[in-house]
Amino acid sequence: MVLSVAVPxxxxxxxxxxxxxxPRFLPTPTMVWQALERLWQEGYLLPDTLFSFGxxxxxxxxxxxxxIPLGIAMGAFASIRAxxxxxxxxxxxxxxxxxxxxxxxxxxxxxAPKIALIFIGTxxxxxxMIMDAVKFVPKELIETTYTLGGNRRQVLFQVITPYxxxxxxxxxxxxxxxxxxxxxxxxLLAADDGLGKRIQLARQFFQTxxxxxxxxxxxxxxxxxxxxxxxxxxxxxxxxVK
Amino acid sequence: MHLxxxxxxxxxxxxxxxxxxxxxxxxxxxxxxxxxxxxxxGSGKSTLLRLIAGLDxxxxxxxxVDGEPIIGPGVDRGMVFQRYTLYPWMTVQxxxxxxxxxxxxxKLARREQASRYLEVVGLTQFSKALPxxxxxxxxxxxxxxxxxxxxxxxxxxxxxxGALDVQTKETLQQFLLDLWQRLGISIxxxxxxxxxxxxxxxxxxxxxxxxxxxxxxxxxxxxxxxxYAVRRTPKFHHYCEDIMDLLRGRSESTATV
Numbered sequence: 001m002v003l004s005v006a007v008p009x010x011x012x013x014x015x016x017x018x019x020x021x022x023p024r025f026l027p028t029p030t031m032v033w034q035a036l037e038r039l040w041q042e043g044y045l046l047p048d049t050l051f052s053f054g055x056x057x058x059x060x061x062x063x064x065x066x067x068i069p070l071g072i073a074m075g076a077f078a079s080i081r082a083x084x085x086x087x088x089x090x091x092x093x094x095x096x097x098x099x100x101x102x103x104x105x106x107x108x109x110x111x112a113p114k115i116a117l118i119f120i121g122t123x124x125x126x127x128x129m130i131m132d133a134v135k136f137v138p139k140e141l142i143e144t145t146y147t148l149g150g151n152r153r154q155v156l157f158q159v160i161t162p163y164x165x166x167x168x169x170x171x172x173x174x175x176x177x178x179x180x181x182x183x184x185x186x187x188l189l190a191a192d193d194g195l196g197k198r199i200q201l202a203r204q205f206f207q208t209x210x211x212x213x214x215x216x217x218x219x220x221x222x223x224x225x226x227x228x229x230x231x232x233x234x235x236x237x238x239x240x241v242k
Numbered sequence: 243m244h245l246x247x248x249x250x251x252x253x254x255x256x257x258x259x260x261x262x263x264x265x266x267x268x269x270x271x272x273x274x275x276x277x278x279x280x281x282x283x284g285s286g287k288s289t290l291l292r293l294i295a296g297l298d299x300x301x302x303x304x305x306x307v308d309g310e311p312i313i314g315p316g317v318d319r320g321m322v323f324q325r326y327t328l329y330p331w332m333t334v335q336x337x338x339x340x341x342x343x344x345x346x347x348x349k350l351a352r353r354e355q356a357s358r359y360l361e362v363v364g365l366t367q368f369s370k371a372l373p374x375x376x377x378x379x380x381x382x383x384x385x386x387x388x389x390x391x392x393x394x395x396x397x398x399x400x401x402x403x404g405a406l407d408v409q410t411k412e413t414l415q416q417f418l419l420d421l422w423q424r425l426g427i428s429i430x431x432x433x434x435x436x437x438x439x440x441x442x443x444x445x446x447x448x449x450x451x452x453x454x455x456x457x458x459x460x461x462x463x464x465x466x467x468x469x470y471a472v473r474r475t476p477k478f479h480h481y482c483e484d485i486m487d488l489l490r491g492r493s494e495s496t497a498t499v
Contacts, residue, residue, distance in 0.1 A: 138326035143297050144385075146315035148341035148392060158344070162331050239331045239372050 027209035032216065035209035044198060049217060052183050052194040055111065059118025060172075060179045067126030068168060074127065075134020076160055085131075088124050096121030097185045104190055114186035114194075121182040122175040129174070133167030134160060166233060166240035173229045180222045243308060243395040243428050245271040245294065250303030252289055262453035263289045267303070269447050269456060271396060276422050276429045278443035279456075280436055282489055286454025287432045291400050294430065295321045307395060317345065320389030324401045327385040328373040334384050335360065335369040341392040359387040362421065379410040383417065390427070399431040403438070412470070415441055419468060436489070440464075440481045441473060448488045457488055 009029075015021050016028040023031065039045040074081045099120055103113035137160050145159050187196025195214045202210035234241050252264040263286040271277045281287045292298045294305055296315040305312045307319065315321075328337050338356040347355075360366045363383040373381055382402055389397055402418075403411045419442055422429055433439050439446050443462055450457040462481055464472055472478055 140323040140326040141329065143295075143315075144321065144323060144327060145340075145344070146297065147295055147317075147319065147321040147398075148344055148388070149315075149317040150344040154344055159329065162329075165331075237331070239374060 024206070025208060027212055031209040032212040035207065036213040036216075039198070039210060039213060045217070048193055048195050048198050048214075049221065051191075052187065052196065052218075053221065055114045055186070055194065056118060056176075056179050056183045058111075059115040059182070060122060060176060062115070063119045063123040063126055063175070063179075064172060067123055067130060071127045071130025071168075072134055072156075072161060072164065074131040075137075075164075076156055081131065084127075088127060092124035092128065096182055100186065100189055109190050114183065114191065117186045118179040118182045122179050125178065126171055126175050129171040130164065130168055133164040133171070136167075137163045166237040169229060169233045169237065173226055176225050176229065177222060180218065180225070184218065243271075243273040244306075245396055245428075245430070246304075246306045247290070247294065248304050248306075250290075250293065250300045250305060252286065252293060252298070253301045264293075264300075265453040265455050267454070267456055269459070271428055271430050273428055274426050275445065276419075276431070276443050277445045277447070278431045278433055278439035279447045279449055280433055280439045280485060280489075281449030281454070282434060282451050284451040284454070285449040286451075287434075287449050288400055289454065290449075291321075291398050291430070291432050295319055295398050297321075317341065317392050318395045319398055320392055320394035320396070321398045322382070322385045322389055322400065322402045324404045328381055328388075330373050332373075333369065334365060334371050334373070334376070337373065337384055338388045338391050341388060345392075355391045356387075359391045360384075362390065362425070363387040363417075377410070378406050379414050382406070382414060386418070386421070390425070396428040396430060399429065401433055402431070404433070404435075411438070416470065418442065423466060436482050436485045437473065440478060440485070441468065446485065448485055450489070460485065 012026075013029055016023055016026045027035070036045070039048075070084070074084055096117060100113070100117055103116050103120075107113040107116060141159060141163065142155055145155050150158070183194065184196035184199070187194035188200050191197040195218055199211050199214045202208075202214070247267055247269045250264055250267040251262070254261045254263055267290060269277075269279075279287045279290065289298065293300050294312065296312050296319065312319075329340065332340065335353075335356050338359055339352040342352045342355055357366070357369070360369055363386060365380060365383055365387070368376060368380065373384070376384065386397075386402070403414050406414065415438060418429075421427070431439075431442065440462055444466070446460045446462060447456050448458045448460065449455065460481065464475075464477065464481075
């Protein structure tokens with residue numbers, strides 16, 4: 001764990017501090033740290049981070065709110081699956097960033113198209129992965145419930161749903177990374193703020209140190225989000241954690 | 243309690259055409275009886291149990307419990323499967339309570355019944371444990387307790403010890419026998435283990451394969467107070483060999499044709 005971060009970091013230090021690579025292209029860690037401080041002092045870092053984070057959260061939560069019930073329903077009911085699966089199967093192979101121009105035309109340049117991009121980019125994978133998880137609920141568990149006097153509704157809400165909660169959290173973890181990618185795509189194309197916008201501006205002024213600073217912030221936040229979802233799993237699904 | 247299976251046929255539609263799983267099955271279980279159905283794989287014994295549990299419907303024929311025809315799963319028939327029987331996110335206690343919860347019993351009544359049956363199966367001290375913390379044998383005891391907490395008229399067991407190692411299996415066979423004697427419950431159990439069937443049952447239906455039919459009904463007269471030593475008696479071996487011959491004879495005759 002320590003090694004996997006320390007080795008590339010040392011390599012970076014060596015390559016940049018001894019000017020093996022031109023510092024204009026590969027800034028030194030010190031320069032990146034200074035860029036980080038500069039962005040903070042100029043009052044960009046916190047609002048940018050919050051804007052990006054807010055967009056991710058909004059798009060991601062909206063997608064989850066739709067995908068969780070839809071995925072469970074598609075997994076549990078063959079009729080709903082037959083209706084939805086072909087459609088979702090096609091749409092999910094359309095790369096979400098390709099929707100951006102359309103979204104900008106439809107929704108303008110405000111927050112809506114960025115949130116919509118994240119929503120589109122994660123909804124279908126979320127849904128299909130949750131649907132697959134439902135298929136892995138052991139048949140015996142469902143049939144046992146019927147023999148214990150359960151009805152279909154009870155099977156759905158008291159057996160299938162709790163059984164797939166760990167898979168849902170895992171799915172959300174995977175797709176959280178995707179939405180974190182998409183927010184940058186959206187901000188690179190059209191935004192006044194956000195970490196993606198900051199990277200875009202830094203490119204125009206050839207500030208590789210600022211780009212590195214933003215990348216590190218993006219990475220750290222993504223990593224923290226992942227850790228918190230892992231923690232959520234450990235707390236809520238003790239039974240599914242080894 | 244009177245379970246009656248009468249002229250039951252079961253046919254499955256497969257891509258290769260219709261498959262007759264059960265043909266003209268007639269059998270019954272009376273109050274307080276321990277009955278086993280033995281057969282090789284393909285004899286349709288699990289299908290038969292599923293029909294009785296109401297998880298599948300027969301193509302023809304009728305199954306009744308106390309004269310009432312079976313139209314689906316019901317709490318009068320408790321079922322224990324071979325594997326994946328417990329809800330992994332519930333504690334042992336919650337598992338045993340679950341049947342009563344599904345039927346809307348009060349929390350107090352649930353807890354009372356669950357405690358009682360956990361005591362019956364000797365797992366009171368594990369009530370707060372999760373299934374994954376229990377051995378396979380203990381998990382099956384919880385599954386039996388959960389089925390019993392519903393007060394079924396009959397307990398249906400589908401190779402409940404099939405996934406266990408030999409030692410655990412023998413312990414649980416003795417456990418089940420004691421349970422049956424103590425509670426006076428009616429049991430219908432499916433197994434491919436001839437020794438297990440002879441050791442446990444008062445009556446055995448020997449089933450043959452493709453299509454599944456009941457080849458013979460054998461009454462086991464080893465008394466109801468059985469201990470492991472009974473397995474060493476000539477009578478026990480005699481029963482086992484008889485049944486093995488029936489199962490073998492059938493497959494040999496089909497092999498030579």
